Amino acid sequence: MAGLLLRAGSWRKPSVLPGFGLALGFTVTYLSLIVLIPLAALVAGAAGLGWEGFLAVATGPRVVAAFKVSFGTAFVAACLNAVFGLVVAWVLVRYDFPGRRVVDALVDLPFALPTAVAGIALTALYAPNGWIGALLEPMGITVAFTPLGIIVALTFVGLPFVVRTVEPVLQDLEAEQEEAAAVLGAGRTRTFLRVILPAILPALLTGFALAFARAVGEYGSVIFIAGNLPMVSEIVPLLIVIRLEQYDYAGATAIAALMLAASFALLLVINLLQSWMRSRHGH
DSSP: OHHHHHHHHHHSOOOSSOOHHHHHHHHHHHHIIIIIHHHHHHHHHHHTTHHHHHHHHHTOHHHHHHHHHHHHHHHHHHHHHHHHHHHHHHHHHHOOOTTHHHHHHHHTHHHHSOHHHHHHHHHHHHSTTSTTHHHHGGGTOOOTTSHHHHHHHHHHHHHHHHHHHHHHHHHHSOHHHHHHHHHTTOOHHHHIIIIIHHHHHHHHHHHHHHHHHHHHHOOTTHHHHHOOOTTTTOOHHHHHHHHHHTTOHHHHHHHHHHHHHHHHHHHHHHHHHHHHHHHHHTO
């Protein structure tokens, strides 16, 4: 009996943090105030339109075109960041070169740089009279004020999410596995596909999801370089702002709720894919 009491007492070790009940209550309250209640108010506002009114707003040609632009460009930018972010993380982890710390600091620049500043800088570079735009214009490539410019802006702001997510996994990856694969006769491509990629794929998918989520909701850096042409290069966040400026609060709420639902659905699919990858590879 004394042994059971001693063992039960050992479960309640003193901790600097508050107990489970207090911590759980604080967590639920905080998330409710910051996340759940605002989202519930958004859904309630959209529900005030009624089902027919909501469908009328959601299926409007301008709204559908804006959704295609926002989610299409965000997906392309996230794919580009997944590829090139992996390359940047690989270089920062596996190679030691002069200026490595400078390159590592530059990766975090989109985090610290105001999005409006990024948009102005990218527009100045890729405009037809800009440094890069002037070189691309003779080849018939127009970046600024087109959906391609949106992809450039979203790639810029989303790169750190992939690099900082994949980098710790690459640091923890044991080099002995790659050496063993090389000893067994596997080439570099086979070693990467069979040894390295399965280990980093969950982290890579996480970085992709974060970059995609950031790109879907990006506003400041996009409106300067997009041109904001209806049915061509107009994004959903800008359309919501336009509805608000027109005092169409119900329409803005409906578009926001639809965007929220689409974002949740896509992130749910990505999270399920991540769980499947972890269970398959035993992580």
